[in-house]
Amino acid sequence: MPGPSQGRRAQPFILSGYHGEATRGTVTIREFNREQRMRRAFAGLGKWWGVALISVLVPVAHFVLVPSFLLYGVWQFFQRLGTAELATDARGTCPDCGAEQTLELAPRWRSPQPVTCKQCNRGLRLTVPP
Numbered sequence: 664m665p666g667p668s669q670g671r672r673a674q675p676f677i678l679s680g681y682h683g684e685a686t687r688g689t690v691t692i693r694e695f696n697r698e699q700r701m702r703r704a705f706a707g708l709g710k711w712w713g714v715a716l717i718s719v720l721v722p723v724a725h726f727v728l729v730p731s732f733l734l735y736g737v738w739q740f741f742q743r744l745g746t747a748e749l750a751t752d753a754r755g756t757c758p759d760c761g762a763e764q765t766l767e768l769a770p771r772w773r774s775p776q777p778v779t780c781k782q783c784n785r786g787l788r789l790t791v792p793p
């Protein structure tokens with residue numbers, strides 16, 4: 664049954680640091696099928712090529728800006744095309760300093776992955792519990 668939460672799931676994870684007990688957190692994973700990936704890829708390409716088109720009007724700087732945005736658009740296109748699982752809204756508590764926070768994850772979901780505590784700047788490791 665397709666519901667409103669289709670394509671999204673809450674994924675619990677474990678955060679481990681150098682000291683202290685490992686803590687738990689959750690991240691929302693958005694799943695994209697082939698068609699959604701294509702749509703997102705073209706939307707990204709269109710956006711950056713649109714920016715490139717506007718920057719044609721910027722004097723002198725357009726020699727750098729236009730090709731940069733065109734290339735960035737292509738890069739975004741392939742990034743999005745390859746992103747089947749997107750990590751958003753990751754929340755957890757740092758095992759080292761105890762600060763609860765939203766975590767900056769790599770947009771393309773993977774596990775394990777390194778994360779950095781915003782409070783104490785220590786490198787932490789995010790893993791999915793077995």
Ligand SMILES: [Zn+2]
Nearest residue numbers: 757760780783
């Ligand atoms: Zn910390």
